[in-house]
Amino acid sequence: MSKYRIKYERSEDAKFISHLDLMRTMNRALRRAEAPLQYTQGFNPHSIMTVALPLSVGITSECEYLDITFKEDVHCKMFADKLNSVMPRGVRIIEIRNADDMRAFKYIDNAIYTATFTSDVAPDCKAFADMGEAVMLKKTKSGEKEEDIMPDIRNLNCESSGNTHTITMHINVGSSRNLKPELVMSAFEKFQGIKTEDLRIHRKTVFFNDGTEVF
Amino acid sequence: MNVKDKVYKILPKVSKPTRYIGNEYNSVHKNANDVDIRFAFCFPDLYEVGMSHLGLKILYHLLNSREDTWCERVFAPWVDMEEQMRENNIPLYGMESFDELKDFDFLGFTLQYEMSYTNILNMLDLAGIPKLQKDRTDGDPFVVMGGPCAYSSECLADFVDYYMLGEGEEVMMEVMDAYAQWKKSGAPREEYLRAVSKIEGVYVPSFYEIEYNEDGTVAAINTIDETVPKTVRKRVVEDLDKMFAPDEVIVPFMEVVHDRIMLEVFRGCIRGCRFCQAGMIYRPVREKSPATLVENAKNLLKSTGFEEISLSSLSTSDYRGLKELTDKLIDMTESECVSLSLPSLRLDSFSMDLMQKVQKVRKSSLTFAPEAGTQRMRDVINKGITEEDLMNASTMAFEGGYSSIKLYFMIGLPYETLDDVRGIGDLSKKVVDCYFKVDKEKRGKGLRVTTSVSSFVPKAFTPFQWARQNTMDELRAKQQALKENITDRKIKYNYHEAPVSVLEGVFARGDRRLSKVLLKAVERGIRLDGWSEVFDYDKWMGVFEECGIDPFFYTRERSFDEILPWDMIDVGVKKSFLIEEAKRAEQGIVTPNCREKCSACGAACFKGGVCYE
Numbered sequence: 081m082s083k084y085r086i087k088y089e090r091s092e093d094a095k096f097i098s099h100l101d102l103m104r105t106m107n108r109a110l111r112r113a114e115a116p117l118q119y120t121q122g123f124n125p126h127s128i129m130t131v132a133l134p135l136s137v138g139i140t141s142e143c144e145y146l147d148i149t150f151k152e153d154v155h156c157k158m159f160a161d162k163l164n165s166v167m168p169r170g171v172r173i174i175e176i177r178n179a180d181d182m183r184a185f186k187y188i189d190n191a192i193y194t195a196t197f198t199s200d201v202a203p204d205c206k207a208f209a210d211m212g213e214a215v216m217l218k219k220t221k222s223g224e225k226e227e228d229i230m231p232d233i234r235n236l237n238c239e240s241s242g243n244t245h246t247i248t249m250h251i252n253v254g255s256s257r258n259l260k261p262e263l264v265m266s267a268f269e270k271f272q273g274i275k276t277e278d279l280r281i282h283r284k285t286v287f288f289n290d291g292t293e294v295f
Numbered sequence: 296m297n298v299k300d301k302v303y304k305i306l307p308k309v310s311k312p313t314r315y316i317g318n319e320y321n322s323v324h325k326n327a328n329d330v331d332i333r334f335a336f337c338f339p340d341l342y343e344v345g346m347s348h349l350g351l352k353i354l355y356h357l358l359n360s361r362e363d364t365w366c367e368r369v370f371a372p373w374v375d376m377e378e379q380m381r382e383n384n385i386p387l388y389g390m391e392s393f394d395e396l397k398d399f400d401f402l403g404f405t406l407q408y409e410m411s412y413t414n415i416l417n418m419l420d421l422a423g424i425p426k427l428q429k430d431r432t433d434g435d436p437f438v439v440m441g442g443p444c445a446y447s448s449e450c451l452a453d454f455v456d457y458y459m460l461g462e463g464e465e466v467m468m469e470v471m472d473a474y475a476q477w478k479k480s481g482a483p484r485e486e487y488l489r490a491v492s493k494i495e496g497v498y499v500p501s502f503y504e505i506e507y508n509e510d511g512t513v514a515a516i517n518t519i520d521e522t523v524p525k526t527v528r529k530r531v532v533e534d535l536d537k538m539f540a541p542d543e544v545i546v547p548f549m550e551v552v553h554d555r556i557m558l559e560v561f562r563g564c565i566r567g568c569r570f571c572q573a574g575m576i577y578r579p580v581r582e583k584s585p586a587t588l589v590e591n592a593k594n595l596l597k598s599t600g601f602e603e604i605s606l607s608s609l610s611t612s613d614y615r616g617l618k619e620l621t622d623k624l625i626d627m628t629e630s631e632c633v634s635l636s637l638p639s640l641r642l643d644s645f646s647m648d649l650m651q652k653v654q655k656v657r658k659s660s661l662t663f664a665p666e667a668g669t670q671r672m673r674d675v676i677n678k679g680i681t682e683e684d685l686m687n688a689s690t691m692a693f694e695g696g697y698s699s700i701k702l703y704f705m706i707g708l709p710y711e712t713l714d715d716v717r718g719i720g721d722l723s724k725k726v727v728d729c730y731f732k733v734d735k736e737k738r739g740k741g742l743r744v745t746t747s748v749s750s751f752v753p754k755a756f757t758p759f760q761w762a763r764q765n766t767m768d769e770l771r772a773k774q775q776a777l778k779e780n781i782t783d784r785k786i787k788y789n790y791h792e793a794p795v796s797v798l799e800g801v802f803a804r805g806d807r808r809l810s811k812v813l814l815k816a817v818e819r820g821i822r823l824d825g826w827s828e829v830f831d832y833d834k835w836m837g838v839f840e841e842c843g844i845d846p847f848f849y850t851r852e853r854s855f856d857e858i859l860p861w862d863m864i865d866v867g868v869k870k871s872f873l874i875e876e877a878k879r880a881e882q883g884i885v886t887p888n889c890r891e892k893c894s895a896c897g898a899a900c901f902k903g904g905v906c907y908e
Contacts, residue, residue: 109320
């Protein structure tokens with residue numbers, strides 16, 4: 081029995097698939113690729129799959145990860161090719177590695193996103209950071225509450241070309257602290273009056289708490 | 296901005312956006328420039344309903360097997376999506392190419408149930424295509440229809456270019472061939488309709504004129520000239536083993552109603568229940584061999600990755616190859632970690648054994664459909680099931696450890712009395728008693744009997760096509776009488792809302808004059824009538840009033856000699872047989888099933904299946 085970590089991307093064509101639907105989609109793709117899936121014992125056998133950091137609907141990503149348990153070893157490169165040949169449009173396998181000795185997803189801690197949009201008003205990242213705090217209404221499991229999101233923003237960078245702007249944000253994500261990139265964009269709207277048109281949010285990189293990239 | 300960009304912009308604002316994006320595995324993408332025919336398979340309901348429909352899967356891949364054709368899918372948008380589309384001027388589009396429907400050669404609608412008719416007109420409206428057939432001109436797509444309701448959907452006759460009656464596997468290819476030829480010839484639009492009207496199974500309503508009597512009944516059905524056939528006979532595929540069956544089907548992203556591989560084991564039904572339209576219009580029974588099905592299942596598992604297979608037919612217990620098929624499927628599913636789900640089977644030792652083998656999960660509920668509460672009523676409807684059968688089956692189920700049973704019934708059947716209705720409660724109670732007679736050790740814990748009652752709607756091409764449909768007041772009185780008769784707290788009583796059934800009955804036996812009601816309804820914003828949160832009976836009644844049409848003209852009793860609006864259609868089963876059956880119903884005489892004894896219904900004209908076994 082071996083655990084494998086699959087890195088894949090979700091492009092525009094796959095960005096509206098919900099997390100649960102994507103899990104089912106990956107599972108069926110693995111079956112089409114005749115993966116040596118290890119199933120759980122018991123009444124309702126299912127494969128053993130963990131997805132890192134569920135992606136919100138509408139966001140694209142070049143660094144999605146899932147762990148899957150196989151009952152026998154596979155050749156990573158060959159299996160990645162096979163899997164790619166049975167993937168729906170919009171989802172592409174980037175790389176597969178053996179994950180037996182890899183850090184678990186629970187150690188994921190921060191990530192970089194980009195948000196690209198058009199707006200007549202240009203965002204000002206420095207001014208944003210200089211505010212010191214940015215209190216936003218945050219939705220949590222127990223309801224809504226006001227919270228300062230600034231401590232979870234590690235870095236912000238704004239670039240503009242005409243009225244097209246890109247904000248690159250490095251923020252805390254994961255099981256301990258979790259900030260959603262959408263909320264950062266709402267903060268720009270709240271504090272700088274930026275009404276985004278054609279907003280595209282994209283996940284660039286995911287890091288563990290020791291600062292290393294997942295891979 | 297192209298349609299796709301516009302759609303992607305509004306999708307974050309709607310629920311379940313995967314309904315509208317396509318791109319699922321096994322969806323077919325071609326280059327529009329490489330094909331001559333672009334066909335939009337339109338399912339007039341939501342994605343998750345349409346994607347569960349076997350006919351769509353078959354015809355989609357069949358059409359795409361043609362090099363000259365690209366078939367795409369279109370579904371009705373939900374309320375929020377429609378609102379966004381209208382607000383942003385987004386036309387209805389083909390899900391694969393995101394090209395607007397105006398660019399297509401065909402819009403093909405499947406008619407599965409009457410309450411989807413308004414969706415068809417609303418979809419044409421969203422597509423910006425003239426709804427009335429007579430208003431469509433050169434460059435407009437042809438609007439074609441098929442499916443079980445096509446045999447008697449005269450209320451759509453003003454909107455459709457032609458219907459394909461019966462099974463589509465063969466006729467679809469013939470009308471496409473004719474189209475390719477016509478397109479090359481550059482002849483006027485009507486020439487294509489002329490050409491297909493000569494193909495068996497194709498009904499072109501604009502070639503028929505209806506005359507009415509003063510009392511509103513049909514006086515005559517005339518063809519516009521001699522070249523048009525007086526009657527159109529449906530098509531059936533003679534040998535299902537040789538028929539096209541796709542070896543790949545689309546794998547949806549979202550969970551659809553039937554999210555699994557469906558194996559169609561046979562078509563038709565030997566039973567001849569008198570209320571059942573499917574049982575008549577799909578005759579004769581034709582089976583697929585277990586070998587064909589196993590091969591198909593193997594290929595489908597490989598090409599889709601689905602984790603579940605189910606068997607589909609009108610009455611799977613009547614499949615003669617059931618043992619052989621399930622044995623082989625069980626072998627296969629165990630090695631591939633696939634689950635086999637069984638439809639509701641007639642309960643006997645074989646099916647109990649089968650369920651034991653298949654059901655690794657907790658024992659869920661079993662379903663029986665006695666349909667009526669008293670033996671007299673079951674004889675009237677020719678449901679060959681006795682109280683003893685039901686008691687034996689229930690006992691067997693409880694002894695096998697099941698503790699939950701669902702019972703399906705109908706009210707509003709012809710010749711039904713309040714005693715028959717109360718009989719539903721009595722029979723449910725007897726099932727409860729059955730449970731307590733079974734040894735405590737053997738039976739499961741927590742008895743639950745669910746009694747679900749729907750309202751009968753008389754349908755065309757059945758022995759009850761002349762029957763009067765119960766009024767809403769009658770149905771409600773019966774629902775109430777039954778409610779009072781069910782006192783046992785172990786019985787959960789469900790019933791369907793009467794208003795939808797009444798409206799379904801109007802369109803199920805309607806004529807062409809209803810087309811203006813449909814038009815007006817859609818103009819008034821009526822659609823998605825199959826969804827209780829949208830359905831609005833009062834609004835409908837307002838539309839009937841506005842049009843000066845009495846809906847209850849269509850739910851009245853009719854005499855055997857009245858010309859029926861669908862008399863130009865021939866489903867194989869003869870009218871004389873249906874009349875004979877209607878008379879036997881009145882006397883409560885049962886008719887044997889096709890395998891016990893042939894009753895010469897007429898379906899033998901198709902030269903195959905059970906008629907020649």
